[in-house]
Amino acid sequence: MSLIRYQTPESAVWPWADRWSSLRDDLNALLELPFWSSFGRQGQLLSGWAPALDLYQNNDNLVAVVELPGMRKEDIEISLHDGILTIAGERKAEPSNGEKAERTERYVGKFRRSISLPIRVDANKVSATYRDGILTVTLPKAEEAKPKHIQVRAD
Amino acid sequence: MSTTIRDNRETEARSAEPEQFVVPTASVVEENDAYTLRVEMPGVTKESLEMSMENNELTIIGRRSLPTIDGTLIHYELRRENFRRMFELDPSIDAKKISAKMEQGILMLTLPKAEHVKPRKITVS
Numbered sequence: 265m266s267l268i269r270y271q272t273p274e275s276a277v278w279p280w281a282d283r284w285s286s287l288r289d290d291l292n293a294l295l296e297l298p299f300w301s302s303f304g305r306q307g308q309l310l311s312g313w314a315p316a317l318d319l320y321q322n323n324d325n326l327v328a329v330v331e332l333p334g335m336r337k338e339d340i341e342i343s344l345h346d347g348i349l350t351i352a353g354e355r356k357a358e359p360s361n362g363e364k365a366e367r368t369e370r371y372v373g374k375f376r377r378s379i380s381l382p383i384r385v386d387a388n389k390v391s392a393t394y395r396d397g398i399l400t401v402t403l404p405k406a407e408e409a410k411p412k413h414i415q416v417r418a419d
Numbered sequence: 420m421s422t423t424i425r426d427n428r429e430t431e432a433r434s435a436e437p438e439q440f441v442v443p444t445a446s447v448v449e450e451n452d453a454y455t456l457r458v459e460m461p462g463v464t465k466e467s468l469e470m471s472m473e474n475n476e477l478t479i480i481g482r483r484s485l486p487t488i489d490g491t492l493i494h495y496e497l498r499r500e501n502f503r504r505m506f507e508l509d510p511s512i513d514a515k516k517i518s519a520k521m522e523q524g525i526l527m528l529t530l531p532k533a534e535h536v537k538p539r540k541i542t543v544s
Contacts, residue, residue: 397524
């Protein structure tokens with residue numbers, strides 16, 4: 265299973281975690297401290313962030329519910345390969361004219377999340393919706409993976 | 420390794436306790452005229468947002484609703500708690516003019532600065 269562990273905001277995996285530990289206090293006391301310059305280069309360092317994911321199953325489908333706020337649906341890449349579902353994309357920063365001061369706890373940059381599916385699904389019938397920052401991917405099970413009733417014949 | 424299932428007992432016990440919250444991540448950008456505060460609350464709609472101000476303290480509560488899926492949960496990571504965060508605003512922010520927009524789980528608040536603190540050019544005549 266190739267999972268990237270989900271990190272809660274309280275336990276960010278960023279290499280400069282100690283600097284960030286007071287960030288919440290800073291943000292809560294908006295404007296009372298000097299601003300740092302904008303924080304744009306963390307792309308390759310922040311390989312630890314990936315969206316959180318729940319997986320459900322019923323008789324007909326697997327359903328993945330993924331927490332992915334602030335994306336445009338065109339920018340979300342969903343792919344299925346060898347039974348592994350991958351959600352990838354890029355979280356973009358707010359447009360910057362370079363003059364602003366900013367401080368952020370939000371992850372910005374590329375992300376990729378994979379999960380190995382326990383059941384075979386029909387790749388041609390996968391569908392997804394994106395609403396309120398939640399991506400829901402419905403993966404219909406392959407015919408042979410659905411539960412079947414087997415009749416016992418009286419002999 | 421990843422088949423954790425939380426049973427229903429937890430939800431029932433929780434209804435007897437005070438509401439639990441998680442702290443959403445946020446970002447703030449400063450411009451000449453205003454601050455823009457973005458708070459990440461996936462699953463929250465503008466109808467389920469509750470915001471209030473008291474003594475320069477802005478409290479934001481976002482109640483989230485995850486899609487109801489017919490099926491068994493076989494892998495669980497999303498937290499079900501609602502979001503709450505409080506921000507202490509500098510008095511230079513004009514609280515009456517705060518505007519808000521909610522889109523794809525991100526709450527964007529524009530907090531205009533009061534006139535007297537905006538940067539002003541002073542020309543020498």
